[in-house]
Amino acid sequence: MSGAKTFYVTTPIYYVNDKPHIGHAYTTLACDVMARFKRLDGFDVRFLTGTDEHGQKVEKSADAAGMSPQALADQNSANFRELAARLNCTNDDFIRTTEPRHIQAVQALWAKLVEAGDIYLGHYEGWYSVRDEAFYGEDELVAGPNGSKLAPTGAPVEWVKEPSYFFRLSAWQDRLLAFYEANPDCIAPQSRRNEVISFVKGGLQDLSVSRTSFTWGVPVPGDEAHVMYVWLDALTNYISAIGYPDVDGAYAKWWPADLHMVGKDIVRFHAVYWPAFLMAAGLEAPKRVFAHGWWTNEGQKISKSVGNVIEPNGLIERYGLDQVRYFLLREVPFGNDGDFSHRAMITRMNSELANDYGNLAQRSLSMIGKNCAGQVPARGPFTPEDNEMLGTAHGLVVKMRDAMDRQMFHEALEAAWVVIRAANGYVDRQAPWALKKTDPERMGTVLWVLAETVRNLALLTQAFMPDSSARLLDQLAVAPDARTLDRCGMAGALVSGTALPTPQGVFPRFVEEEGAA
Ligand code: ME8
Numbered sequence: 269m270s271g272a273k274t275f276y277v278t279t280p281i282y283y284v285n286d287k288p289h290i291g292h293a294y295t296t297l298a299c300d301v302m303a304r305f306k307r308l309d310g311f312d313v314r315f316l317t318g319t320d321e322h323g324q325k326v327e328k329s330a331d332a333a334g335m336s337p338q339a340l341a342d343q344n345s346a347n348f349r350e351l352a353a354r355l356n357c358t359n360d361d362f363i364r365t366t367e368p369r370h371i372q373a374v375q376a377l378w379a380k381l382v383e384a385g386d387i388y389l390g391h392y393e394g395w396y397s398v399r400d401e402a403f404y405g406e407d408e409l410v411a412g413p414n415g416s417k418l419a420p421t422g423a424p425v426e427w428v429k430e431p432s433y434f435f436r437l438s439a440w441q442d443r444l445l446a447f448y449e450a451n452p453d454c455i456a457p458q459s460r461r462n463e464v465i466s467f468v469k470g471g472l473q474d475l476s477v478s479r480t481s482f483t484w485g486v487p488v489p490g491d492e493a494h495v496m497y498v499w500l501d502a503l504t505n506y507i508s509a510i511g512y513p514d515v516d517g518a519y520a521k522w523w524p525a526d527l528h529m530v531g532k533d534i535v536r537f538h539a540v541y542w543p544a545f546l547m548a549a550g551l552e553a554p555k556r557v558f559a560h561g562w563w564t565n566e567g568q569k570i571s572k573s574v575g576n577v578i579e580p581n582g583l584i585e586r587y588g589l590d591q592v593r594y595f596l597l598r599e600v601p602f603g604n605d606g607d608f609s610h611r612a613m614i615t616r617m618n619s620e621l622a623n624d625y626g627n628l629a630q631r632s633l634s635m636i637g638k639n640c641a642g643q644v645p646a647r648g649p650f651t652p653e654d655n656e657m658l659g660t661a662h663g664l665v666v667k668m669r670d671a672m673d674r675q676m677f678h679e680a681l682e683a684a685w686v687v688i689r690a691a692n693g694y695v696d697r698q699a700p701w702a703l704k705k706t707d708p709e710r711m712g713t714v715l716w717v718l719a720e721t722v723r724n725l726a727l728l729t730q731a732f733m734p735d736s737s738a739r740l741l742d743q744l745a746v747a748p749d750a751r752t753l754d755r756c757g758m759a760g761a762l763v764s765g766t767a768l769p770t771p772q773g774v775f776p777r778f779v780e781e782e783g784a785a
Contacts, residue, residue, distance in 0.1 A: 273312065274311065274312045275302075275303070275526045275527075276314045276316070276510075276522040276527075277313070277316070277525070277527045278299070278316045278317070278506050278528050278529065280529075280534060281317070281318040281320040281363065281502055281505050282319050283319075283320050283323075284340060284343075284345050285326050285328075285330075287344070287579075289577045289578055289579060289580070290565075290579075290580055290596075291531065291562070291570060292351065293351060293596070295530070295531060296355060297355055297357070297593055297596055298597065298675070299317070300355065300356070300358055301593070301597060302315075303359075304734065305731035308752050308753045309669065309753045309754075310752065315357075315360050316509050317357070318348075318363035318364055319344070319363075319364050319365070320502045321364055321365045322366070322496075323484065323501075324479070325398050327482050327484035328398060330484075341366055351580060354584065355580065356589060356593075356735070363508065365501055365502060370504070370508040371486050372513070373504055373513060374486045374501050375487075377507075378488065378489055378500075379489055386435055386436045386439070386548040387433050387434065389431070389432075389433055389434075390431075390432060391429075391430070391431055392430055392476040393427075393428070394406075395409060395425040395426070395428070396426055397419040397421070397423040397424065398423075398426070399419075399421075399424065401498045402419070402499075404425060405473070408420050421533070428481070430479065430481050431480055431494075432476040432480070433478040433488060434476055434477060435477045436474055437473065437540075437541070440472065441471065443547060444468050444543060445469065447543060447553060451553075453555070454553070454554070454555065455535070455539045455556075456556060456559070456675065457558070457603040460532060460559040463535070464536065467540065472540070475497075476497060477496060477497040478496055485498060486501050500545065503541065506525055506542075506554070507519060507523060507551070510523060524552040524555050525554040525555065525556075526556060527556050527675070528556070529558050530558070532559040532560065532562060533562070535559040538554075538557045538559075559603075560603055561603055561604045561605035561606060563608055564606070565577075566607065583613075587613060587778060588617075589735065590733035590735055590736045593733055594617075594621060594732055594733055595613050595616050595617065597677040597678065597681065597732060598677070598682075599612060599678075600678065603675075614778050617777075617778050618778055620685060622777040624689060624692065625685075625688050625725070626773060626774055626775030626776075627692070628691050628695070628722065629743075630771065632715060632721075633722070633744075633768070634771050635700055635701065635715055636719060636768060636771075637768065637770060637771050639711065640712060640715060643766060643767055644716065644719060644765060644768060645711075645712035645715045645764060646709075646712050646716070646764045646765070647712065647716040647717075648712070648713045653694065653698070657691065660686070660687050660690050661687050661691070661720065664684060664724055664725070664756070665753055665756035665757065668684065669753075671683060681732065684725055687724075691718060691721045691722075691725075694714075694718070694721075695714075700715055700718075716762065716764065720761055722740060722744065723741070723746060723760070724756050725740075726740035726746075727741070727751060727755060727760075728756065730751065739772075742769065743769055743774075745766050745768050745769070746760075
């Protein structure tokens, strides 16, 4: 696909001290939907995910499990890799920070920062949270139980005093603010952008970027008593996976990234530290960081200690993969916090997927199967209502593209459902079952309009629900090479007389078992 526009999208790399849960699944899914949509829309796409394997937190978890950090990393990294596959994600690569290609890149970036004069040796004394792998100022701490101090995230902090290399972050305040100003879309949503800008305006302190009190990390070149701060190590994954320090090959093609998708907990690392590191090394900052919201479980914060972690596999087994993909991206305005509940999942599955979309497809296709000899019907002249229906269906691609470019997944899906609801209204009003006797030719036209509407919907829901949409497109006999978004609208319209396979329901209803949630 040479000459095509490129799109590089990344997930955070997940810590291997944890098992994957719905929060990780959410971010990875959002990236997959983005990657699929862009591919279908003619872009040359690279989608990266992976695992963050160094740092004190991983070292401690390994200790507690009686394993070496590498063994723990190997075991848990595999869980994240499997999760991406289980979610039907189309990641092109999976990076692990313990891989040689990554370690080499981090050390090269470090050398660039030293060369630029942005790293110096000093002494760190202050608060550190292992859980957040973050340094905090005294003024940021909040009161914990029994007079203790906690990080603003509620994580425990400890007093750290050790020699450390520092990155001259304080020198980057004005350049960062100028960067945000010149790139209005570089941090989204707006609330996060405002938060980042006010944090940077509040003044930046130099950042401690090495530690000496543990060893599970990338050694600082030339001073092996230090390992690099895990965030400097981790953020570099986005360029190590595209061949950095070689800046001519894949790097030149993909960098700067089009989209770093992250949770709101780590926006500061991506929108402040990362652009500063990159600019200091003479590299470009990413085009966009989108920080999405936080999921809770039936109103409660998801936490291992509460024991309410939602495990994606269980959800997929119970409700189906495409149903879960749909729910997560439809339920919550992307960027806001959201609450997972089985009730909400079942409601969306039954009312929107089974009743609205499934029913539209099923009744249109089965009428064609029964009354049009299993072929795309011939179409006569269009009435104003037909034209209106087709205009709505054919206009969907523009609406969805616009919403996707802003990562407003819920808006993109809502736009599709406006078409679905309009089409269900159109079937009811046109009553093709009655036309069967009175005006079979007109019935054919109505059914053609419906089938063509379903074709456009199925093309456009592919990124969200790839398997179900493919089954709908199979039932419309749409050839595999005619499923890209340039085939939306009349350009790819159904050809009368094409033989269609026997239709089958695609979106089953969820029937609750007695006593189930
Ligand atoms: O922070 N709701 O890794 P991590 C929504 N290694 N999203 C959630 C979530 C929830 N309840 N819980 C987790 C790290 N996430 C670093 C990243 S990147 C260079 C290094 C998602 O394993 C969300 O995307 O703690 C969040 O930012 C990420 O998982 C944190 O994953």
